[in-house]
Amino acid sequence: MIFNTGAALLDAIVLAVVSREAEGTYGYKITQDVRKAIDVSESTLYPVLRRLQKDECLEVYDMQFDGRNRRYYKVTEKGMAQLNLYRVEWKNYSKKISELFEGGDAS
Amino acid sequence: MNRIEFMSELEKLLQDMPQEERSEALTFYFDYFNDAGEENEQKVIAELVSPQKVAATIKADVKGQDASSEYSENGYTDTRFEKKDAPMQRNAGAGNSRQANAWTSKPLKIVLIILIAIAACTVVWPVLAGVFGVAVALLFAAFGLFIGLVIGSIALMITGFVIFIVGLTKIAVALPVALLTSGSGILIFILGLIATVASIKLCMVVYPAMIRGIVNLIRRPIYGKADKKEEG
Numbered sequence: 001m002i003f004n005t006g007a008a009l010l011d012a013i014v015l016a017v018v019s020r021e022a023e024g025t026y027g028y029k030i031t032q033d034v035r036k037a038i039d040v041s042e043s044t045l046y047p048v049l050r051r052l053q054k055d056e057c058l059e060v061y062d063m064q065f066d067g068r069n070r071r072y073y074k075v076t077e078k079g080m081a082q083l084n085l086y087r088v089e090w091k092n093y094s095k096k097i098s099e100l101f102e103g104g105d106a107s
Numbered sequence: 108m109n110r111i112e113f114m115s116e117l118e119k120l121l122q123d124m125p126q127e128e129r130s131e132a133l134t135f136y137f138d139y140f141n142d143a144g145e146e147n148e149q150k151v152i153a154e155l156v157s158p159q160k161v162a163a164t165i166k167a168d169v170k171g172q173d174a175s176s177e178y179s180e181n182g183y184t185d186t187r188f189e190k191k192d193a194p195m196q197r198n199a200g201a202g203n204s205r206q207a208n209a210w211t212s213k214p215l216k217i218v219l220i221i222l223i224a225i226a227a228c229t230v231v232w233p234v235l236a237g238v239f240g241v242a243v244a245l246l247f248a249a250f251g252l253f254i255g256l257v258i259g260s261i262a263l264m265i266t267g268f269v270i271f272i273v274g275l276t277k278i279a280v281a282l283p284v285a286l287l288t289s290g291s292g293i294l295i296f297i298l299g300l301i302a303t304v305a306s307i308k309l310c311m312v313v314y315p316a317m318i319r320g321i322v323n324l325i326r327r328p329i330y331g332k333a334d335k336k337e338e339g
Contacts, residue, residue: 026138026142027135027138027139027142028138028139028142028143029142031139041154041155041156042139042151042154042155043155043156043160043161043164044164046132046135046136046161046164046165047164047165047167049135050131050132050135050165066141068141070138070141070142071134071135071138
């Protein structure tokens with residue numbers, strides 16, 4: 001992709017990816033899912049998850065899997081509110097850009 | 108490098124972080140390797156690039172909440188790191204501007220020197236002329252002294268030769284006197300010869316040194332001290 005993904009957009013994408021799993025999801029899967037949409041390096045996602053966790057948009061819990069603990073991430077209520085805000089913002093933003101690109105009404 | 112080496116290297120690099128941040132990050136990457144599975148181990152390590160890069164990414168985000176990072180088609184780029192990557196370019200620019208400043212200030216300096224010279228004219232010129240005159244006189248005196256030495260030596264040589272000839276003319280009249288006279292004539296001639304050679308040698312050493320000194324003295328106010336250093 002030739003367009004840069006800013007920090008806010010990456011937050012929104014991560015929140016959206018995590019919110020799709022009601023029971024929460026784990027680091028490796030989040031990374032793979034995000035990388036289906038945008039090309040980011042693997043080391044990028046941990047700081048984003050950590051930041052969202054500190055901002056209380058994500059909560060973590062450990063669960064037994066395959067004989068070991070695995071850390072799961074889940075979107076909090078605050079996170080859902082934040083995600084909805086992002087969705088509205090993105091809708092407006094992308095609509096305007098699309099209109100410009102596709103030669104819609106300029107006024 | 109395998110995942111164990113990667114993780115222990117990362118752990119070392121995160122040692123200066125708070126305990127909680129460190130263990131959170133290590134837990135994440137420990138899980139990450141487990142979930143990726145052994146078959147993807149090398150792929151994950153390659154994509155993470157290096158423990159150094161992972162550590163830098165973790166630390167950069169903990170330090171400051173940012174708007175300074177971007178995610179482009181080349182993956183994650185932190186603008187703070189990009190700046191560090193290109194110090195050469197900026198230094199080169201600064202160097203150019205410094206040089207430009209130096210060029211503009213040189214004419215200014217010359218104008219100032221001329222103004223000062225004009226202002227100081229009334230007092231300085233007579234004194235300067237006097238000093239200059241004395242210097243020139245001393246110079247010529249020195250030249251004269253050494254030339255005098257040479258001429259004196261040559262005169263001594265000629266005198267010795269003449270005495271030798273006079274002695275020879277007396278051979279028929281009084282042999283012992285003639286031998287004594289011509290012998291001392293030869294002695295004086297040889298002394299003169301030695302003195303001539305020595306004084307010419309001395310001149311060859313002293314005159315170039317004197318001329319060089321004068322040239323430097325004249326150059327210094329015009330070209331500055333730097334030129335003098337280059338010569339030395």
